[in-house]
Amino acid sequence: MGELTPAVACTAFKNFYSTCLLIFSVFIVSALVFTRQTQMSQDVHPAAAFVIMWLAVLWLAMVEGGQGPLVGLLPVDLDLYKESHPKTYMSTKITTKGDNLDRYLMGRQFMVVLLVFVINLCGAPLAGATLFSFPPIVLEIFLVSGVAMILFTAMLGQLAAQVNASHMMLDFINNYFAVFTLYVAMVIEFSGFLHSSYLIQMIVAKLAGKAHDHNSREEKRSLPMALFFWGRCLMSLAILGFACAVTFAALFQGKTTMWGSVPGGAAVVIFIVLASCVGLLEGMQIAFFAVTKLPKSEQGKHKFAMKTCELLFRGEGVNLPGFMIGRQVCVTLCWFVAARVTTMNVEVGTGENIFGVSDGFQTFLNTGLLGAVLTTILASISWQLVASAFPIAFLSNPIVFVFLRLCLWLEATGICSGAWVVAWIHAKIAGFQRDEVYIGTPEERAAKNHADKKENQDIEPGHPRIPAYPAGDDHFSMSDDEEEDTERDTEAQVEQEA
Secondary structure (H helix, E strand, O other): OOOOOHHHHHHHHHHHHHHHHHHHHHHHHHHHHHOOOEHHHHHOOHHHHHHHHHHHHHHHHHHHHHHHHHHHOOOOOHHHOOOOOHHHHHHHHHHOOOOHHHHHHHHHHHHHHHHHHHHHHHHOEOOOOOOOOOOHHHHHHHHHOOHHHHHHHHHHHHHHHHHHHHHOHHHHOOOHHHHHHHHHHHHHHHHOOOOHHHHHHHHHHHHOOOOOOOOOOOOOOOHHHHHHHHHHHHHHHHHHHHHHHHHHHHHHOOOEOOOOOOOHHHHHHHHHHHHHHHHHHHHHHHHHHHHOOOOHHHOOOOHHHHHHHHHHOOOOOOHHHHHHHHHHHHHHHHHHHHHHHHOEOOOOOOOOOHHHOOHHHHHHHOOOHHHHHHHHHHHHHHHHHHHHHOHHHHHOOHHHHHHHHHHHHHHHHOOOOHHHHHHHHHHHHHOOOOHHHHHOOHHHHHHOOOOOOHHHOOOOOOOOOOOOOOOOOOOOOOOHHHHHHHHHHHHHHHHHHO
């Protein structure tokens, strides 16, 4: 056991109070569902809303956690884990072919937004919701402001999975649930309703001075495949245009789940601001990882670009992972508000349908699917593409520095430290081990003639890819206990293989 220092005591306190907040948030959200004070529990049934909400949270955890392993394992020789992790091999065999990883990431981004929208429908409180005899201040903080939903979703559905997946990539996706999630994301991309993102990708690559297919690892499309591709791009543009039209019409007419006290014009402004905030946060992680590969002399001369990089890489470099945690809280908050702003709430059969569409089609619009498409393309993927092409220009924005400060402050409060507790429990129950136990570090793999493919780690402008460290790379320092556990697990693995 390590020495009880002030830093260790502070971390323990953060873990404790954050875990208590998480338990209280789960209790509040569950109580709202079973008292029919959420949209789905009121319209369908509390039991159905409760089950769907938890399924969505668990699936969100796989979607959020699965990204890191599929990116981090890209340069690793598949033969190293083909026998020990067959389900992981099933997934990486697909993502290492051609541009399949980028296809998966595009479909995955929509899944994140859609699942957050579903969780919002199941667990977010209706206007005027109240619980037991809680004082108004508790209701204001946990219900009205959405803190309970944010903590519930961020810790259980996102951060805990990302913590385990960052160090235990092989074990995390070694299951059929991960394989199924990969196929769903690929089908979503293949459907074409997100293909307008490729048009944005081409524009961004052109502005960066690159051919639009400069980073493709596939052969040039045949004529039939080219027609199929461009046909889906046109279809996606039509869907995006219609989504914008119906969403803004609903906002101006007050026909969304936005709080009734907010005027239509203000709701439109709120949506635009939210989309910009989410886009900024999505682009920041891309830009930050991009500049980590640059020498200090190339990290920009603009005042705010220099201030941002100095803060980001200060000390032992803990501010980068700290930003990622704080960013997740901010993004989750924005997604929930965006879901409320863009999800339609038109009572079918009253003649109030948007643009006079049929009752059946209005029922479809009320699901919020078009809102998810709209926010995925305009508030997420587009900003990632721009940040990947122009990271230094992106960091020169003074608002980026302000958001970095905000995210670091949120992480320092420890409000989401309970995710580390959840991750530890999950890893112990599942029997996860660090990747170096199975395949060694990048240096050890190179010494055994299984060196990582460096070309697979380079990310060119126009990729919607969030960089990840290769499996087994100790990018965050381990505690003494973790080092001992890793050495012990490695020795046990070697003995078992012998």
